[in-house]
Amino acid sequence: QSALTQPPSASGSPGQSVTISCTGTSSDVGVYNYVSWYQQHPGKGPKLIIYDVSKRPSGVPDRFSGSKSGNTASLTVSGLQAEDEADYYCSSYAGGNSYVFGTGTKVTVL
Amino acid sequence: QVQLQESGPGLVKPSGTLSLTCAVSGGSISSTNWWSWVRQPPGKGLEWIGEIYHSGSTNYNPSLKSRVTISLDESKNQFFLKLSSVTAADTAVYYCASGAWYKWDYWGQGTLVTVSS
Numbered sequence: 001q002s003a004l005t006q007p008p009s010a011s012g013s014p015g016q017s018v019t020i021s022c023t024g025t026s027s028d029v030g031v032y033n034y035v036s037w038y039q040q041h042p043g044k045g046p047k048l049i050i051y052d053v054s055k056r057p058s059g060v061p062d063r064f065s066g067s068k069s070g071n072t073a074s075l076t077v078s079g080l081q082a083e084d085e086a087d088y089y090c091s092s093y094a095g096g097n098s099y100v101f102g103t104g105t106k107v108t109v110l
Numbered sequence: 111q112v113q114l115q116e117s118g119p120g121l122v123k124p125s126g127t128l129s130l131t132c133a134v135s136g137g138s139i140s141s142t143n144w145w146s147w148v149r150q151p152p153g154k155g156l157e158w159i160g161e162i163y164h165s166g167s168t169n170y171n172p173s174l175k176s177r178v179t180i181s182l183d184e185s186k187n188q189f190f191l192k193l194s195s196v197t198a199a200d201t202a203v204y205y206c207a208s209g210a211w212y213k214w215d216y217w218g219q220g221t222l223v224t225v226s227s
Contacts, residue, residue: 001172003155034212038156045205045217046148046156057215089156093212097169101148101156 004029004090004102011108012080020105022073022090028100030071034093037066037075041086050075077107085109112137114206114218122200122225128193132206132218139182140164143210145189147180149202150220157202162189196225 005023012018022029022037029035035053038046048057050066053073063078073092077084090102118130132145139145147159160170162180170178174193182189193200203222207214 032212036213038214045219046207046214047217048209048213048215051213052211091156091158091213096172098171099158099212101158104155 001094001098001100004092004100006088006090006102006105008103009106009108011110012077013110014080014082016080017076017078018080018107019074019076020088020090020107022075022092022102024071024073024092024100026071028092028094029068029073032093032095033068035066035068035073036091037064038089038091039084039086040089046089080109082109112143112208112216114208114216116204116206116218116221118204118221118223120222120224122196122223123227124197124225126196126225128191128196128200128204128223128225130191130204130206130221130223132189132191134187134189134208139187139189140184143208143215145180145182146207146209146214147191148205148207148214149200150205151199151202159191159193159204198225201225 037050040046053068054066094100113135115133144161146161162168177194179192203220205220206218209215
């Protein structure tokens with residue numbers, strides 16, 4: 001059960017969009033539509049921003065969107081704002097009542 | 111709104127047992143949520159440790175299963191983590207989290223546990 005692969009970093013200017021990939025396998029991301037995304041600011045606990053690949057919890061801006069194709073899920077942050085600067089982690093159900101997280105991506109707002 | 115608060119020793123000796131408590135407020139541990147532990151080594155990513163349901167049913171990360179025990183006390187609205195035979199590699203911020211249907215809606219602030227003699 002290996003960690004899902006994310007790029008270490010991504011960046012964009014305010015108002016631009018940034019997309020983060022999350023690559024797994026046919027045993028996790030590729031077979032289950034249970035991919036979730038979490039935002040983590042320094043020194044804080046993670047916050048759920050996307051679940052079931054593309055659903056947003058109440059209160060999460062629609063600037064955050066998710067999708068999936070094959071073994072790769074993606075998170076897009078549109079209209080980047082300063083407060084979006086954080087670490088982002090994907091997670092997927094991996095079968096057998098277990099879960100796996102991604103390696104994490106640090107998003108910088110230039 | 112469910113709130114979670116981790117507590118426990120911040121320092122554990124190598125080969126010892128790490129023990130943490132998560133206090134649940136704003137909701138009942140007897141609800142339909144699963145109650146989980148997740149850890150994050152300094153400067154690194156998140157790792158799912160395991161989870162428990164109010165019935166006592168548990169699921170663990172296969173890589174940690176031999177060393178992990180998660181339990182709960184409904185009367186105190188708390189759940190617990192025990193990790194045995196710890197080494198320096200177990201040094202991490204430990205989070206308790208909760209949710210249903212393959213996601214975690216609520217997270218604690220985390221507690222740093224250092225394994226050192």
